[in-house]
Amino acid sequence: MIVFVSCIILFLIGLYAIVTKRNLIKIAIGFAFIEYAVNLLFALIGFKRGALAPIITQIDKPHNFVDPIPQALVLTAIVIALGTTALMLTVILRIYNRYKTFDIAEIRKLKG
Amino acid sequence: MLFIPLLFALPLITAFVIPILGKIYKPLVWIVTTVVSFILFIIALYGVAVTQEIPMSVYKMGNWPPPLGIVMAFDSFSAFMVLMISIIVFTTSLFSLRYLSRFTGQWKFYTLFMLMTAGMMGISITGDLFNMFVFLEIAAISSYALVAFGIEGEELEASFKYMVMGEIGGLTFLLAIALIYAKTSTLNLADISNSMQVIRGTTFFWMIIGMMLFAFSIKAGLVPFHTWAPDAYPAAPAPISSL
Missing domain, CATH: 1.20.120 (Four Helix Bundle (Hemerythrin (Met), subunit A))
Incomplete structure (x- = not known):
């Protein structure tokens, strides 16, 4: 139980960074925190204590495997998170070239 | 078919x-x-x-x-x-x-x-629930890039704002998928609909529903989470705003 709670705490740390920090890079790091928290939670859901890696070596023997589906899903989620992080850092770099600052308080041409 | x-x-x-x-x-x-x-x-x-x-x-x-x-x-x-x-x-x-x-x-x-x-x-x-997340992210990532298409200051800022809001929504959706999978051990939408009848009305059920609602209301720009919309739409190229 405590591992799940610490995943949620990691999620909340990331959310805190996104909401309160003024530096664009720190916001991107906050997103990395959230992504790790969700992926870790996903991988822990499929975990069983003392179970084997899910590779079938003998057909007719009953096996005690960890659940392989969350692992496959986490791989996909990591790839998506990579794409998002790369795009976000690219946009941050472009913003820096325009405004010469990483501070979101100084980047406010928009009204919304 | x-x-x-x-x-x-x-x-x-x-x-x-x-x-x-x-x-x-x-x-x-x-x-x-x-x-x-x-x-x-x-x-x-x-x-x-x-x-x-x-x-x-x-x-x-x-x-x-x-x-x-x-x-x-x-x-x-x-x-x-x-x-x-x-x-x-x-x-x-x-x-x-x-x-x-x-x-x-x-x-x-x-x-x-x-x-x-x-x-x-x-x-x-x-x-399939996870497949839905993947397609959601494909559509979302390409739309973040399209909002920033003309690389002026306003467009980049609107794109960043949209990206921050949209990714919080997307990751909350992923968290909800993880919790649903933990409870029902399936990702098929029809199967989930059957399994959810069992845990209907519990606190866990309402937590998942709340997370889903939060995620999709960010994506759709519903009222408490709408602040990205007025910046993203004028910044995007006009053909994209219509989508």
Whole structure:
């Protein structure tokens, strides 16, 4: 139980960074925190204590495997998170070239 | 029911063919995009005709049986959504030629445009929760890039704001998927609907519902989470704002 709670705490740390920090890079790091928290939670859901890696070596023997589906899903989620992080850092770099600052308080041409 | 995967496979393939075509002969890109979106429109019309006879058709990806493999479900609601999307995509690509003549790198626009189409088509027809997340992120990432398409200060700022809001929504959706999987041990939407009857009304159930509602209201720009919308829409190229 405590591992799940610490995943949620990691999620909340990331959310805190996104909401309160003024530096664009720190916001991107906050997103990395959230992504790790969700992926870790996903991988822990499929975990069983003392179970084997899910590779079938003998057909007719009953096996005690960890659940392989969350692992496959986490791989996909990591790839998506990579794409998002790369795009976000690219946009941050472009913003820096325009405004010469990483501070979101100084980047406010928009009204919304 | 072979036409169902074609709905998202066709724009996905086109999206990766367009950069090659853009290297060979630039005006070809617009023609290919328009033709492909017209074909999508025809397929969507065919799908509507099919739902008049068979109310629910299911395509199994890779021919795996439903609880194990990914399924694509096509009922009358997804037929309606697919038809709407294909009409908008076709008309948008038809009228985008004049608007885009002041931008450079038009093939990049059409690549992202087709990726976004593939994502939205996928969301409408998928029958698998995680697959829905993947298509949601495909559509979302390409739309973040499209909002920042003309790289001026305002557009980049709007794109960053949209990205921050949208990613919080997307990751909350992923967290909700993880909790649903922990409770039901399935990702098939029909299976989840059955399994959810058991835990209906518990605190856990309402927590998942709340997370889903939060995620989708950010994506849709509902009122407490709407602040990205007024910046993102004017910043995006006009053909994209219509999507």
